[in-house]
Amino acid sequence: MDYLFGWTQEIKNYWTAFVRIIYPAFCLTCDSPLEIDERYLCALCHSRIPHLKxxxxxxxxxxxxxxxxxxxxxxxxxxxxxxxxxxxxxxxxxxxxxxxxxxxxxxxxxxxxxxxxxxxxxxxxxxxxxxxxxxxxxxxxxxxxxxxxxxxxxxxxxxxxxxxxxxxxxxxxxxxxxxxxxxxxxxxxxxxxxxxxxxxxxxxxxxxxxxxxxxxxxxxxxxxxxxxxxxxxxxxxxxxxxxxxxxxxx
Ligand SMILES: [Zn+2]
Ligand SMILES: [Zn+2]
Structure with a gap:
């Protein structure tokens, strides 16, 4: 079952990479191109989200x-x-x-x-x-x-x-x-x-x-x-x- 899940995930990643080549996605706040596993925000901007002190x-x-x-x-x-x-x-x-x-x-x-x-x-x-x-x-x-x-x-x-x-x-x-x-x-x-x-x-x-x-x-x-x-x-x-x-x- 784990093998099946890994295989499905891999196809999903390939598909996302393919879509990103045709329709590149950019970070909402800094405009840099997003990696495959990033959504809406790049990892750096995500880590910069301020919290109330x-x-x-x-x-x-x-x-x-x-x-x-x-x-x-x-x-x-x-x-x-x-x-x-x-x-x-x-x-x-x-x-x-x-x-x-x-x-x-x-x-x-x-x-x-x-x-x-x-x-x-x-x-x-x-x-x-x-x-x-x-x-x-x-x-x-x-x-x-x-x-x-x-x-x-x-x-x-x-x-x-x-x-x-x-x-x-x-x-x-x-x-x-x-x-x-x-x-x-x-x-x-x-x-x-x-x-x-x-x-x-x-x-x-x-x-x-x-x-x-x-x-x-x-x-x-x-x-x-x-x-x-x-x-x-x-x-x-x-x-x-x-x-x-x-x-x-x-
Ligand atoms: Zn960013
Ligand atoms: Zn108050």
Whole structure:
């Protein structure tokens, strides 16, 4: 059987090499030609993908000053009433991560999410995924939804759910008003911008449910907080969040 598998793999490698000669593939971030066993990114760029550096804010996963204590909360989290319990993020939103997410979102190439699939599956989330009753993707802005036919947050939620068979994803939140990107606004406008922007889209009973919100990029925790507020007002017992990437500050 092993012999058969090796033989099949060898044919696959020859086929890939043949296809690469006709249609060469290039690294998404540095443009160098890819080896047969490389996909989307060359090995060097893959090794350069930055990770968030500890210490992180225990509430919103923002990078904190070095030597901050393990229970440190950033100034943003100390200044707002947060409706989520705590958050986790995998990557800082810069360098290779920014290029890849830009290609996914603005060049509409969702298949590049596969680059992060392994990292998401290995992500050491503070709580095991199985402990959540529901995984809820942050909904897309209505305007952006019309521009692209997929929600990156939903695709990430699917990858998160795959790490725990039996977990349930429900797109129960809906964004009911289009708002300017949070990154374009100052802190006060960010909070006002999202007020009343989200609703529960189904008559789903979330009472006493533990919910994991999932988003692609957390620019400010204001979006997450507004979604968490909706869920908590509907009776959710606890809301945490997981984001693929995080910008430098709240
Ligand atoms: Zn490269
Ligand atoms: Zn924080």
């Amino acid at each position: 500890e210490p992180l804010c225990q509430k919103c996963a923002a990078e904190c000053p070095p030597f901050a204590p393990s229970n440190f909360r950033c100034s943003h989290c100390r200044s707002i009433k947060s409706h989520y319990h705590r958050g986790t993020a995998l990557f800082p939103y810069r360098d290779e991560v920014k290029t890849i997410l830009h290609a996914i979102k603005f060049e509409k190439k969702p298949w590049y999410l596969k680059i992060f699939k392994e990292a998401i599956a290995k992500a050491a989330l503070p709580l095991p995924i199985a402990e959540y009753d529901l995984i809820v993707p942050v909904p897309a802005d209505p305007k952006r939804k019309r521009e692209r036919d997929f929600n990156p947050a939903y695709l990430i939620a699917e990858t998160v759910a795959q790490s725990s068979p039996g977990s349930r994803i429900r797109a129960i939140l809906k964004k009911v008003k289009s708002t300017p990107p949070q990154s374009d606004l100052d802190r006060v406008k960010r909070l006002v911008n999202l007020s009343g922007a989200f609703r529960l889209s189904w008559h789903t009973d979330v009472r006493n449910q533990k919910i994991l919100l999932v988003d692609d990029i957390v620019t400010t925790s204001a979006t997450i907080n507004e979604c968490a507020k909706c869920l908590k007002e509907a009776g959710a017992s606890r809301v945490d969040f997981f984001a693929l990437a995080r910008t430098g500050s709240s």
